[in-house]
Amino acid sequence: MIWIETLSRNKEVVARVRASGKMATIGRAYDNDVILDDPHVASRHVRVRHGEDGALIAEDLGSRNGIHDESGKRRHAMRLTGDTLLRVGRTWLRVRDNTFRLPGERILPPERRLWPWLLLALTLAIGVRLLGQWQVDIFEHSDPVALYVQPLLGFALLASAWITFWAVLTRLLAGQARTGLHAIIALTGFAVVSVAGSLQTWLSFALSSRALADYGFVPVWLLVAIVFCAHLRVIGARHLLRKAVAVLMLVLCTCLGQWLESRPFSPEEVSDPDFHPEAFYPPSWRIAPPSTEEQFFERLREIEPMIEKLRKDDAEPQKA
Amino acid sequence: MPVFRACLFSLLGCLCFTAGTVLAADDKDRDANAAVQAQGSEDAGRSLSAAAERVFGEAQPRLLQIRTVLKSAQKQASIGSGFLVSTDGRALTNYHVLALHALEPTLYQIEYRAADGSRGSLRLLAIDIDNDLAVVQLDAPSGKPFEAFDFARAAVEGRLVKGERLFSMGNPLDLGFTIVEGTYNGRVDKSYQAREHFTGVLNPGMSGGPTVTGDNRVVGVNVARSIDGDLVSFLAPAEAAVRLLEKARSGGEMDAAAVRGEIGAQMDVWQKAFFAALEAQGFRETALGPYRVAESKADWFNCWAHTNRDEWRKLRILINRSSCNTHTQLFLGNDVYAGGMEISHAYFKSVDLDALQFSRRLRARHPYFPGGASNRYTPFRCHDDFLASGEGSPQRPALRVSWCARGYRDFPGLYDVSVVAVTQDHDREALVSNATLTGVQFGNALAFTRGFLAALKVRRDLD
Numbered sequence: 001m002i003w004i005e006t007l008s009r010n011k012e013v014v015a016r017v018r019a020s021g022k023m024a025t026i027g028r029a030y031d032n033d034v035i036l037d038d039p040h041v042a043s044r045h046v047r048v049r050h051g052e053d054g055a056l057i058a059e060d061l062g063s064r065n066g067i068h069d070e071s072g073k074r075r076h077a078m079r080l081t082g083d084t085l086l087r088v089g090r091t092w093l094r095v096r097d098n099t100f101r102l103p104g105e106r107i108l109p110p111e112r113r114l115w116p117w118l119l120l121a122l123t124l125a126i127g128v129r130l131l132g133q134w135q136v137d138i139f140e141h142s143d144p145v146a147l148y149v150q151p152l153l154g155f156a157l158l159a160s161a162w163i164t165f166w167a168v169l170t171r172l173l174a175g176q177a178r179t180g181l182h183a184i185i186a187l188t189g190f191a192v193v194s195v196a197g198s199l200q201t202w203l204s205f206a207l208s209s210r211a212l213a214d215y216g217f218v219p220v221w222l223l224v225a226i227v228f229c230a231h232l233r234v235i236g237a238r239h240l241l242r243k244a245v246a247v248l249m250l251v252l253c254t255c256l257g258q259w260l261e262s263r264p265f266s267p268e269e270v271s272d273p274d275f276h277p278e279a280f281y282p283p284s285w286r287i288a289p290p291s292t293e294e295q296f297f298e299r300l301r302e303i304e305p306m307i308e309k310l311r312k313d314d315a316e317p318q319k320a
Numbered sequence: 321m322p323v324f325r326a327c328l329f330s331l332l333g334c335l336c337f338t339a340g341t342v343l344a345a346d347d348k349d350r351d352a353n354a355a356v357q358a359q360g361s362e363d364a365g366r367s368l369s370a371a372a373e374r375v376f377g378e379a380q381p382r383l384l385q386i387r388t389v390l391k392s393a394q395k396q397a398s399i400g401s402g403f404l405v406s407t408d409g410r411a412l413t414n415y416h417v418l419a420l421h422a423l424e425p426t427l428y429q430i431e432y433r434a435a436d437g438s439r440g441s442l443r444l445l446a447i448d449i450d451n452d453l454a455v456v457q458l459d460a461p462s463g464k465p466f467e468a469f470d471f472a473r474a475a476v477e478g479r480l481v482k483g484e485r486l487f488s489m490g491n492p493l494d495l496g497f498t499i500v501e502g503t504y505n506g507r508v509d510k511s512y513q514a515r516e517h518f519t520g521v522l523n524p525g526m527s528g529g530p531t532v533t534g535d536n537r538v539v540g541v542n543v544a545r546s547i548d549g550d551l552v553s554f555l556a557p558a559e560a561a562v563r564l565l566e567k568a569r570s571g572g573e574m575d576a577a578a579v580r581g582e583i584g585a586q587m588d589v590w591q592k593a594f595f596a597a598l599e600a601q602g603f604r605e606t607a608l609g610p611y612r613v614a615e616s617k618a619d620w621f622n623c624w625a626h627t628n629r630d631e632w633r634k635l636r637i638l639i640n641r642s643s644c645n646t647h648t649q650l651f652l653g654n655d656v657y658a659g660g661m662e663i664s665h666a667y668f669k670s671v672d673l674d675a676l677q678f679s680r681r682l683r684a685r686h687p688y689f690p691g692g693a694s695n696r697y698t699p700f701r702c703h704d705d706f707l708a709s710g711e712g713s714p715q716r717p718a719l720r721v722s723w724c725a726r727g728y729r730d731f732p733g734l735y736d737v738s739v740v741a742v743t744q745d746h747d748r749e750a751l752v753s754n755a756t757l758t759g760v761q762f763g764n765a766l767a768f769t770r771g772f773l774a775a776l777k778v779r780r781d782l783d
Contacts, residue, residue, distance in 0.1 A: 134677070135676060135677060135680050136680065137677065138636065138637070138673055138677045138678075138680050138681040139636065139681075140631075140632040140634065140635065140636050141632075142636075208704050208705055208706055208720075209704075210702065210704060278684065278685065278704075278722065279680070280679040280680070280682045280684065280720070280742065281676065281679050282675040282676060282678070282679050282747040283718065283744035283745065283746070283747055284747065286706055286744070288706055289706075290705075290706040290707055290708035290709075290718060291705045291706060291707060291708070292707075292708060292711060293707065293711040293712055293770075295705075296703075296705050296707055296721070297766060297769075297770065299703045299705065300703055300723055300766055300769070301766065302703075303701045303702075303703060303723075303725055304725075304762045306701045307698050307701050307725060307726065307727040307735065308727065308732075310698040310699060310701070310727065311698050311727045311729055311732070
């Protein structure tokens with residue numbers, strides 16, 4: 001008894017056909033044991049039979065495209081061990097007989113209860129979202145519905161869309177939606193990225209650092225990248241490095257875009273220091289030690305040569 | 321956000337025209353006041369328009385329209401007015417009327433047109449940035465002497481009385497030489513710069529034209545008007561014009577380098593005098609909650625206060641602001657001004673906001689700097705810092721300070737500076753102070769900042 005398996009490009013079994021005889025033929029024609037709808041396959045393309053030692057052998061029946069092994073080399077005949085893959089036209093095949101020895105069954109992992117984690121992630125995300133809103137609940141005309149309910153509804157909608165997207169993708173590619181896991185990743189990721197964003201503005205104040213205020217978005221986007229990779233990991237563990245690199249490139253592009261955007265478009269904006277909006281925090285949230293009067297004025301004095309340099313640098317091309 | 325509106329002086333946009341007819345002046349030796357009285361009786365039986373007609377008739381040959389012409393296109397880039405002050409062809413106008421030429425003589429030239437249609441080129445002899453005046457020399461086409469204005473002695477000596485009827489002349493909007501009647505209303509009180517208050521209409525293009533008494537003697541040079549009020553116009557004082565003419569006597573033609581050098585030198589002198597005057601006038605301590613700030617006693621600050629206490633039924637944060645502005649604008653070049661100072665303090669006190677929410681509500685940003693084209697200024701360079709309490713003055717609270725400056729590309733050594741300080745001594749109460757200086761020297765800005773920060777104090781024991 002011979003089993004002929006048609007594989008996808010990812011080498012997953014798409015179809016499995018049993019040939020009950022001593023040998024089986026494969027081709028496009030209807031008198032074959034296995035019929036392949038591949039225009040690059042000949043009418044009668046391959047024959048599979050048991051060799052004298054009992055091993056399976058695939059033989060080219062004189063097709064124009066021939067048969068190829070996994071490395072892409074054209075072969076007239078191939079010994080098949082059961083794990084050997086061969087390509088016929090554009091179709092990947094694997095042939096096994098009923099003596100093929102499978103590895104033992106995997107032990108089932110202990111039943112993981114996702115919902116406590118899901119609940120935790122949901123609480124975290126909603127908490128972070130509400131905390132963010134509470135910080136802007138500072139005006140006299142604040143309306144609780146507009147301030148707390150509407151953003152939560154919007155958040156729920158967005159989060160559902162995001163989770164559904166990943167679940168559908170995973171169902172398509174890995175056969176299983178794994179919605180719960182995606183939800184945990186998405187909600188936790190949201191909370192972490194939000195907190196990191198706030199951390200960035202706080203640190204730029206606490207450390208008195210304009211660089212952090214200007215370029216702090218980079219670590220935040222890297223966190224977004226990690227969330228992306230986690231979603232992709234759920235889909236499948238194959239080529240994880242390649243996926244991570246792709247996501248990283250995407251994030252780098254985003255960062256570059258944001259950096260370009262944060263640079264002033266028009267010369268007028270350059271001259272507008274309002275361009276540096278500053279966030280304040282309570283005095284006790286400061287980290288950097290206060291400067292002395294002398295240190296402070298020393299730093300101010302350094303600004304004069306910086307501006308003079310700008311003035312001179314720009315004077316040259318203008319004359320040209 | 322409340323908008324502090326104050327009387328903003330806007331320079332008259334330059335438009336141009338020429339003038340030139342000459343009527344012999346009345347007896348030049350007569351005292352100006354006497355002249356006015358004599359003329360008053362003379363006009364008693366005639367209508368007001370007859371007086372204006374006579375003044376204009378006499379003045380016309382001495383009036384000029386001054387055009388700045390873009391050389392490559394041979395078309396006017398700006399226009400203003402001017403008037404002859406000597407028979408050998410010296411004329412007065414505003415510096416801003418010919419600033420384009422003064423700073424970029426390779427791109428722009430200046431020309432005059434007189435009322436009789438004659439025209440010619442002009443040479444720049446002297447400038448006065450503080451009073452926005454310039455002296456130019458006409459090239460005499462025929463060699464025959466020009467008719468010229470005299471100055472009213474009463475105006476030069478500061479004896480002109482409020483209510484004096486004046487006539488302002490110039491070429492508004494390139495429509496032709498025009499005479500406008502108005503009233504003298506004394507020196508402007510709330511101004512560091514010496515400005516005569518003329519109640520009458522000045523329109524763009526009349527800049528640099530003369531304002532005269534009924535006997536055609538000059539009391540001031542048209543320079544600006546208020547964009548907030550009606551008929552509120554300003555003149556550069558006659559004594560400044562006389563002084564500049566005196567100075568022009570010794571100098572030759574000014575090229576761009578000389579103009580820039582002169583502006584630098586004048587700004588240097590001006591700032592020394594300004595900061596000395598600021599110091600001399602002294603400061604008074606003003607309370608904003610537990611905080612104390614120093615406010616200048618000088619009356620040339622225009623100050624406004626605002627509270628949000630009456631804006632909401634239930635306040636979440638109390639905000640009291642006070643803001644003082646000199647509204648000084650020394651015109652240096654197109655869109656480039658110097659000498660301005662604005663100081664504002666805002667006291668924030670939480671009513672029901674938590675410390676974090678309170679800090680979010682604090683607004684402490686640098687003000688918007690009017691820019692114009694970027695190549696007039698460098699980008700800003702800033703430094704943010706925390707300052708310990710008790711430094712500078714024992715009662716000074718800890719501060720969060722942001723300090724920014726940009727340079728003037730065309731005027732080395734001049735900067736726009738903004739300093740914002742937020743007190744850091746309390747989590748539900750803060751003072752946000754901002755000082756903005758335009759066209760200031762770096763050293764002066766630093767010295768000012770030192771004094772500004774040292775003057776911020778807190779007195780909690782009184783609570």
